[in-house]
Amino acid sequence: MDLFFFLLFAFIAVACAVSVVLQRHPISCALSLVGTMAALAVLYLLLGAEFIAMVQVIVYAGAIMVLFVFVIMLLNAGAEDRRGSSWVARIAGLPALAVLLGILGYLMLTFYPMIGPKASLVHFGDFTGGGAKEIGTALFTEYLLPFEVTSILILIAILGAIVLARKEID
Amino acid sequence: MEFLIITSIKLALILFVFMTTLAYLQWVERKVIAHVQVRMGPSRVGPHGLLQPLADVIKLITKEGVLPPHVNTFYYLAAPFLAVFFALISVSFIPFGTGITIPVFHVGGATYGPYKTMFELADTNMGVLLVLAISSMGVYGIALAGWSSNNKYALMGGLRSSAQMISYELPMSLAIAAPLLSIGSLNLRQISDAQAGYSLGFIPHWSVFAFPAPQFFSFIIFMIAAFAETNRIPFDLPEAENELVAGFHVEYSSMTFASFFMAEYANMVTVCSMATLLFLGGWQPLWPVAYGSNLVAPLILAGAGALCVYHGLNPARPFDRITLPVFGVIFFGLAALMAFPPTVPILMPMFWFLAKVGFLLFVFIWIRATLPRFRYDQLMGFAWKFLFPVALANLLITGFLVALVS
Numbered sequence: 001m002d003l004f005f006f007l008l009f010a011f012i013a014v015a016c017a018v019s020v021v022l023q024r025h026p027i028s029c030a031l032s033l034v035g036t037m038a039a040l041a042v043l044y045l046l047l048g049a050e051f052i053a054m055v056q057v058i059v060y061a062g063a064i065m066v067l068f069v070f071v072i073m074l075l076n077a078g079a080e081d082r083r084g085s086s087w088v089a090r091i092a093g094l095p096a097l098a099v100l101l102g103i104l105g106y107l108m109l110t111f112y113p114m115i116g117p118k119a120s121l122v123h124f125g126d127f128t129g130g131g132a133k134e135i136g137t138a139l140f141t142e143y144l145l146p147f148e149v150t151s152i153l154i155l156i157a158i159l160g161a162i163v164l165a166r167k168e169i170d
Numbered sequence: 171m172e173f174l175i176i177t178s179i180k181l182a183l184i185l186f187v188f189m190t191t192l193a194y195l196q197w198v199e200r201k202v203i204a205h206v207q208v209r210m211g212p213s214r215v216g217p218h219g220l221l222q223p224l225a226d227v228i229k230l231i232t233k234e235g236v237l238p239p240h241v242n243t244f245y246y247l248a249a250p251f252l253a254v255f256f257a258l259i260s261v262s263f264i265p266f267g268t269g270i271t272i273p274v275f276h277v278g279g280a281t282y283g284p285y286k287t288m289f290e291l292a293d294t295n296m297g298v299l300l301v302l303a304i305s306s307m308g309v310y311g312i313a314l315a316g317w318s319s320n321n322k323y324a325l326m327g328g329l330r331s332s333a334q335m336i337s338y339e340l341p342m343s344l345a346i347a348a349p350l351l352s353i354g355s356l357n358l359r360q361i362s363d364a365q366a367g368y369s370l371g372f373i374p375h376w377s378v379f380a381f382p383a384p385q386f387f388s389f390i391i392f393m394i395a396a397f398a399e400t401n402r403i404p405f406d407l408p409e410a411e412n413e414l415v416a417g418f419h420v421e422y423s424s425m426t427f428a429s430f431f432m433a434e435y436a437n438m439v440t441v442c443s444m445a446t447l448l449f450l451g452g453w454q455p456l457w458p459v460a461y462g463s464n465l466v467a468p469l470i471l472a473g474a475g476a477l478c479v480y481h482g483l484n485p486a487r488p489f490d491r492i493t494l495p496v497f498g499v500i501f502f503g504l505a506a507l508m509a510f511p512p513t514v515p516i517l518m519p520m521f522w523f524l525a526k527v528g529f530l531l532f533v534f535i536w537i538r539a540t541l542p543r544f545r546y547d548q549l550m551g552f553a554w555k556f557l558f559p560v561a562l563a564n565l566l567i568t569g570f571l572v573a574l575v576s
Contacts, residue, residue, distance in 0.1 A: 027245070027314075027317065031310075031314075034310070050294075050295060050296045051296065051299070053296075054296050054299035054300060054302075054303050055299075057303035057304075057306070057307070058299065058302055058303045058306055061303075061306075061307060062302075062303060062306025062307055062309075062339075063306065063336060063339070066306075066309050066310070066313070066332055066335070066336055067336060069310070069313055069314075069317075069332065070313070070329065070332045070333060070336070073313065073316070073317045073325065073328060073329055073332070074329060076325075131295060132296075132299075132356055
């Protein structure tokens with residue numbers, strides 16, 4: 001059952017990701033990205049990371065992508081016209097993709113036995129530390145410094161956005 | 171297998187009841203607004219216009235669905251589906267009562283049961299976040315409808331709605347976070363259970379009155395944001411009739427048009443249920459059972475039955491002689507059911523939950539009949555410059571108080 005759902009939603013995620021690249025209209029691309037985000041959320045859910053799954057949907061699919069769609073609608077961007085791709089891409093594209101996939105597969109096969117005994121891997125439904133309480137405890141004890149540094153980084157980004165967006169006062 | 175059967179039965183029941191509620195919410199809204207404005211409201215189809223929703227549904231189904239030639243067909247057809255899908259799916263997480271235990275029973279020699287089941291379809295540990303996540307996805311339906319219609323009014327409506335929903339989601343989430351600090355759970359059922367009990371013997375432990383930090387302000391913030399999230403007056407800028415003709419659904423007709431209304435009403439019910447669960451104690455009664463809170467439901471229903479019978483005996487219109495006594499008997503039957511000891515533990519939580527949700531829905535309609543619409547810049551300024559800081563301050567103070575007490 002878990003495997004079936006994993007394959008289904010992994011396929012949806014990959015299909016949507018391919019569609020992001022292949023679609024011509026910006027709105028279609030953005031919505032395909034939403035599909036990818038939602039499928040990823042389901043994969044998190046299958047692993048037992050409930051909180052991350054929900055935050056994935058709320059933050060990425062619900063807020064950031066809505067903002068994307070909003071901007072695309074506001075600019076009223078039309079479908080892009082497909083110009084001829086560069087000759088480098090045309091010649092080297094597919095071989096490069098094949099090489100990349102080959103390297104990826106080789107690395108996975110090489111490093112998979114090195115991770116450790118099979119029992120130590122996370123299996124579907126086994127992982128139980130994904131609730132809000134566990135994540136909160138981990139964030140505010142073990143990972144407090146990275147958490148605080150990240151929040152200061154975001155604060156700086158917000159200040160930067162305000163400075164950039166502020167009207168010049170002459 | 172048992173789980174599948176029970177869930178299918180629950181699904182069918184909830185779907186039927188919920189759809190009927192949505193249709194009749196429209197009737198209630200028209201009636202209430204009519205009476206606020208000293209009119210009669212729908213009164214032709216059936217007694218007191220009670221069959222009006224049925225007539226409306228038949229009209230909307232049988233109308234021709236026009237597909238304008240200038241729209242982006244795929245998104246134009248997908249948008250109402252998305253709106254309804256996300257509006258209806260969040261209902262499955264709302265627990266509207268404690269639960270029911272079907273005792274052991276025998277059918278043809280085989281023994282079945284006992285089955286214990288909760289009233290909601292899905293009892294998850296992430297109920298609050300799930301409802302938030304799904305309601306945040308609901309904006310796509312409206313935004314896409316506005317954009318794919320290829321119409322300037324529709325586009326304006328879609329833009330306004332997405333901007334408004336992103337902005338009001340923040341104060342809404344912060345307002346939700348405040349009561350959760352003292353409750354300490356994201357499971358909607360546990361949240362409601364945590365609000366049981368009374369301080370000083372009569373003040374309920376609802377989040378609104380909770381001891382270390384009463385969540386009165388976050389309740390108000392939540393309700394204001396809820397009005398904006400459901401695109402209701404005074405925040406119905408996306409469909410402002412006198413500015414945008416009809417806003418994002420201007421190009422829609424027949425069932426596609428109706429599905430946007432269905433989504434709006436479903437969102438209203440969800441948001442009111444969330445407010446009830448988070449702030450008004452879910453199914454916990456207003457005052458202790460020792461002071462007779464279990465008698466409220468039978469008394470109200472019996473009173474309604476008596477009123478119906480009285481007016482049936484002194485009819486104002488000829489058909490009242492038949493219809494009103496029928497309603498009276500139905501009300502008396504419900505009152506008897508509410509007072510019947512074996513059903514009390516099942517029906518009483520449901521009654522209190524539905525009464526609170528009904529009251530909040532009434533507030534929604536009441537405000538629609540009372541307040542004018544915001545101006546667009548006021549709307550955004552209000553969210554960012556007033557509501558958001560207040561929600562933040564409220565969360566901070568609540569956090570301090572909860573930390574001090576614990």
